[in-house]
Amino acid sequence: MLEWIVANSWAFWLSIFLILAVIEVMSLDLYFIMLATGALGAVFVDLAGGPFWLQTLVFCVLSAVTILFIRPIAMRHLRRSPADQLTxxxxxxxxxxxxxxxxxxxxxxxxxxxxxxxxxxxxxxxxxxxxxxxxxxxxxxxxxxxxxxx
CATH class of the missing domain: 2.40.50.140 (Nucleic acid-binding proteins)
Structure with missing residues:
Protein backbone atom coordinates (compact mmCIF):
# COMPACT_ATOMS: atom_id res chain seq x y z
CA MET A 1 0.00 0.00 0.00
CA LEU A 2 2.77 2.43 0.93
CA GLU A 3 4.52 1.65 -2.36
CA TRP A 4 1.36 2.55 -4.29
CA ILE A 5 1.02 5.85 -2.38
CA VAL A 6 4.63 6.78 -3.15
CA ALA A 7 4.26 5.76 -6.82
CA ASN A 8 0.97 7.63 -7.20
CA SER A 9 1.49 10.38 -4.69
CA TRP A 10 -0.26 13.00 -6.86
CA ALA A 11 -3.49 10.95 -6.52
CA PHE A 12 -2.91 10.50 -2.79
CA TRP A 13 -2.39 14.22 -2.15
CA LEU A 14 -5.27 15.18 -4.43
CA SER A 15 -7.55 12.79 -2.52
CA ILE A 16 -6.40 14.29 0.78
CA PHE A 17 -7.07 17.76 -0.63
CA LEU A 18 -10.62 16.83 -1.68
CA ILE A 19 -11.43 15.11 1.61
CA LEU A 20 -10.17 18.08 3.63
CA ALA A 21 -12.08 20.53 1.41
CA VAL A 22 -15.33 18.59 1.96
CA ILE A 23 -14.73 18.52 5.73
CA GLU A 24 -14.10 22.29 5.65
CA VAL A 25 -17.40 22.88 3.86
CA MET A 26 -19.16 21.03 6.67
CA SER A 27 -17.24 22.62 9.58
CA LEU A 28 -16.47 26.16 8.35
CA ASP A 29 -13.63 26.51 10.87
CA LEU A 30 -10.93 27.42 8.35
CA TYR A 31 -8.61 24.72 9.70
CA PHE A 32 -9.26 22.03 7.16
CA ILE A 33 -8.97 24.39 4.20
CA MET A 34 -5.52 25.36 5.46
CA LEU A 35 -4.55 21.69 5.60
CA ALA A 36 -6.05 21.26 2.13
CA THR A 37 -3.77 24.07 0.93
CA GLY A 38 -0.80 22.07 2.20
CA ALA A 39 -2.03 18.99 0.33
CA LEU A 40 -2.39 21.03 -2.86
CA GLY A 41 1.18 22.26 -2.41
CA ALA A 42 2.29 18.63 -2.14
CA VAL A 43 0.50 17.84 -5.42
CA PHE A 44 2.52 20.55 -7.17
CA VAL A 45 5.77 19.26 -5.67
CA ASP A 46 4.93 15.78 -7.00
CA LEU A 47 4.08 17.13 -10.44
CA ALA A 48 7.43 18.94 -10.43
CA GLY A 49 9.15 15.62 -9.75
CA GLY A 50 9.93 16.08 -6.06
CA PRO A 51 10.43 13.01 -3.83
CA PHE A 52 7.76 11.89 -1.37
CA TRP A 53 9.67 13.14 1.68
CA LEU A 54 9.76 16.63 0.14
CA GLN A 55 6.02 16.46 -0.62
CA THR A 56 5.36 15.55 3.01
CA LEU A 57 7.61 18.38 4.21
CA VAL A 58 5.83 20.90 1.94
CA PHE A 59 2.46 19.64 3.22
CA CYS A 60 3.50 20.12 6.86
CA VAL A 61 5.20 23.48 6.43
CA LEU A 62 2.55 24.99 4.16
CA SER A 63 -0.24 23.78 6.46
CA ALA A 64 1.48 25.21 9.54
CA VAL A 65 2.20 28.54 7.88
CA THR A 66 -1.36 28.99 6.64
CA ILE A 67 -2.85 28.00 10.02
CA LEU A 68 -0.53 30.29 11.97
CA PHE A 69 -0.52 33.32 9.67
CA ILE A 70 -3.36 33.24 7.12
CA ARG A 71 -6.19 31.81 9.26
CA PRO A 72 -6.09 34.56 11.95
CA ILE A 73 -6.31 37.25 9.25
CA ALA A 74 -9.18 35.43 7.55
CA MET A 75 -11.04 34.96 10.84
CA ARG A 76 -10.72 38.68 11.65
CA HIS A 77 -12.23 39.56 8.29
CA LEU A 78 -15.05 37.06 8.72
CA ARG A 79 -15.97 38.32 12.19
CA ARG A 80 -15.84 41.98 11.26
CA SER A 81 -18.98 43.22 9.58
CA PRO A 82 -20.50 46.67 9.45
CA ALA A 83 -23.58 47.29 11.59
CA ASP A 84 -25.71 47.85 8.50
CA GLN A 85 -24.92 44.34 7.32
CA LEU A 86 -26.21 42.42 10.34
CA THR A 87 -27.55 38.99 9.50
Whole structure:
Protein backbone atom coordinates (compact mmCIF):
# COMPACT_ATOMS: atom_id res chain seq x y z
CA MET A 1 0.00 0.00 0.00
CA LEU A 2 2.77 2.43 0.93
CA GLU A 3 4.52 1.65 -2.36
CA TRP A 4 1.36 2.55 -4.29
CA ILE A 5 1.02 5.85 -2.38
CA VAL A 6 4.63 6.78 -3.15
CA ALA A 7 4.26 5.76 -6.82
CA ASN A 8 0.97 7.63 -7.20
CA SER A 9 1.49 10.38 -4.69
CA TRP A 10 -0.26 13.00 -6.86
CA ALA A 11 -3.49 10.95 -6.52
CA PHE A 12 -2.91 10.50 -2.79
CA TRP A 13 -2.39 14.22 -2.15
CA LEU A 14 -5.27 15.18 -4.43
CA SER A 15 -7.55 12.79 -2.52
CA ILE A 16 -6.40 14.29 0.78
CA PHE A 17 -7.07 17.76 -0.63
CA LEU A 18 -10.62 16.83 -1.68
CA ILE A 19 -11.43 15.11 1.61
CA LEU A 20 -10.17 18.08 3.63
CA ALA A 21 -12.08 20.53 1.41
CA VAL A 22 -15.33 18.59 1.96
CA ILE A 23 -14.73 18.52 5.73
CA GLU A 24 -14.10 22.29 5.65
CA VAL A 25 -17.40 22.88 3.86
CA MET A 26 -19.16 21.03 6.67
CA SER A 27 -17.24 22.62 9.58
CA LEU A 28 -16.47 26.16 8.35
CA ASP A 29 -13.63 26.51 10.87
CA LEU A 30 -10.93 27.42 8.35
CA TYR A 31 -8.61 24.72 9.70
CA PHE A 32 -9.26 22.03 7.16
CA ILE A 33 -8.97 24.39 4.20
CA MET A 34 -5.52 25.36 5.46
CA LEU A 35 -4.55 21.69 5.60
CA ALA A 36 -6.05 21.26 2.13
CA THR A 37 -3.77 24.07 0.93
CA GLY A 38 -0.80 22.07 2.20
CA ALA A 39 -2.03 18.99 0.33
CA LEU A 40 -2.39 21.03 -2.86
CA GLY A 41 1.18 22.26 -2.41
CA ALA A 42 2.29 18.63 -2.14
CA VAL A 43 0.50 17.84 -5.42
CA PHE A 44 2.52 20.55 -7.17
CA VAL A 45 5.77 19.26 -5.67
CA ASP A 46 4.93 15.78 -7.00
CA LEU A 47 4.08 17.13 -10.44
CA ALA A 48 7.43 18.94 -10.43
CA GLY A 49 9.15 15.62 -9.75
CA GLY A 50 9.93 16.08 -6.06
CA PRO A 51 10.43 13.01 -3.83
CA PHE A 52 7.76 11.89 -1.37
CA TRP A 53 9.67 13.14 1.68
CA LEU A 54 9.76 16.63 0.14
CA GLN A 55 6.02 16.46 -0.62
CA THR A 56 5.36 15.55 3.01
CA LEU A 57 7.61 18.38 4.21
CA VAL A 58 5.83 20.90 1.94
CA PHE A 59 2.46 19.64 3.22
CA CYS A 60 3.50 20.12 6.86
CA VAL A 61 5.20 23.48 6.43
CA LEU A 62 2.55 24.99 4.16
CA SER A 63 -0.24 23.78 6.46
CA ALA A 64 1.48 25.21 9.54
CA VAL A 65 2.20 28.54 7.88
CA THR A 66 -1.36 28.99 6.64
CA ILE A 67 -2.85 28.00 10.02
CA LEU A 68 -0.53 30.29 11.97
CA PHE A 69 -0.52 33.32 9.67
CA ILE A 70 -3.36 33.24 7.12
CA ARG A 71 -6.19 31.81 9.26
CA PRO A 72 -6.09 34.56 11.95
CA ILE A 73 -6.31 37.25 9.25
CA ALA A 74 -9.18 35.43 7.55
CA MET A 75 -11.04 34.96 10.84
CA ARG A 76 -10.72 38.68 11.65
CA HIS A 77 -12.23 39.56 8.29
CA LEU A 78 -15.05 37.06 8.72
CA ARG A 79 -15.97 38.32 12.19
CA ARG A 80 -15.84 41.98 11.26
CA SER A 81 -18.98 43.22 9.58
CA PRO A 82 -20.50 46.67 9.45
CA ALA A 83 -23.58 47.29 11.59
CA ASP A 84 -25.71 47.85 8.50
CA GLN A 85 -24.92 44.34 7.32
CA LEU A 86 -26.21 42.42 10.34
CA THR A 87 -27.55 38.99 9.50
CA UNK A 88 -30.06 36.53 10.88
CA UNK A 89 -31.46 37.37 14.30
CA UNK A 90 -28.87 40.10 14.94
CA UNK A 91 -30.79 42.38 12.61
CA UNK A 92 -33.96 41.99 14.74
CA UNK A 93 -32.44 43.51 17.89
CA UNK A 94 -33.93 46.96 18.41
CA UNK A 95 -36.83 46.43 16.00
CA UNK A 96 -40.48 46.98 16.90
CA UNK A 97 -42.57 43.96 17.86
CA UNK A 98 -46.36 43.95 17.45
CA UNK A 99 -47.85 41.92 20.29
CA UNK A 100 -50.32 39.33 18.93
CA UNK A 101 -51.51 37.76 22.20
CA UNK A 102 -51.10 38.69 25.86
CA UNK A 103 -47.37 38.55 26.45
CA UNK A 104 -45.73 38.20 29.84
CA UNK A 105 -42.42 36.86 31.11
CA UNK A 106 -43.87 33.34 30.77
CA UNK A 107 -45.60 33.28 27.37
CA UNK A 108 -46.71 35.27 24.36
CA UNK A 109 -46.42 35.88 20.65
CA UNK A 110 -45.32 38.89 18.64
CA UNK A 111 -44.81 39.80 15.00
CA UNK A 112 -41.25 40.96 14.34
CA UNK A 113 -40.00 41.81 10.88
CA UNK A 114 -43.00 40.16 9.25
CA UNK A 115 -42.59 36.87 11.13
CA UNK A 116 -44.42 35.52 14.16
CA UNK A 117 -42.14 34.79 17.11
CA UNK A 118 -42.57 33.31 20.55
CA UNK A 119 -42.12 36.33 22.77
CA UNK A 120 -41.46 37.05 26.42
CA UNK A 121 -41.53 40.38 28.22
CA UNK A 122 -38.38 41.30 30.07
CA UNK A 123 -39.60 42.15 33.58
CA UNK A 124 -42.91 41.65 35.36
CA UNK A 125 -45.22 43.64 33.09
CA UNK A 126 -47.70 42.23 30.56
CA UNK A 127 -48.25 43.57 27.06
CA UNK A 128 -51.72 43.31 25.55
CA UNK A 129 -52.48 42.47 21.89
CA UNK A 130 -51.99 45.47 19.61
CA UNK A 131 -49.30 47.00 21.80
CA UNK A 132 -45.79 47.53 20.50
CA UNK A 133 -42.60 46.47 22.16
CA UNK A 134 -38.92 46.66 21.24
CA UNK A 135 -36.75 43.56 20.82
CA UNK A 136 -33.84 43.59 23.25
CA UNK A 137 -32.46 40.08 22.66
CA UNK A 138 -33.14 36.76 20.99
CA UNK A 139 -32.59 33.46 22.80
CA UNK A 140 -33.13 30.48 20.50
CA UNK A 141 -36.57 30.96 18.95
CA UNK A 142 -37.78 33.35 21.65
CA UNK A 143 -37.67 37.12 21.36
CA UNK A 144 -37.41 39.12 24.57
CA UNK A 145 -39.15 42.46 24.34
CA UNK A 146 -39.71 45.52 26.48
CA UNK A 147 -42.59 47.98 26.28
CA UNK A 148 -41.89 50.63 23.68
CA UNK A 149 -41.82 54.11 25.11
CA UNK A 150 -43.48 56.80 22.99
Missing amino acids: NVDRLIGQDALVLEPTSRLSGRAKIGGETWTARVEGDSTLEPGAYGRVIRIDGATAYIVERRA
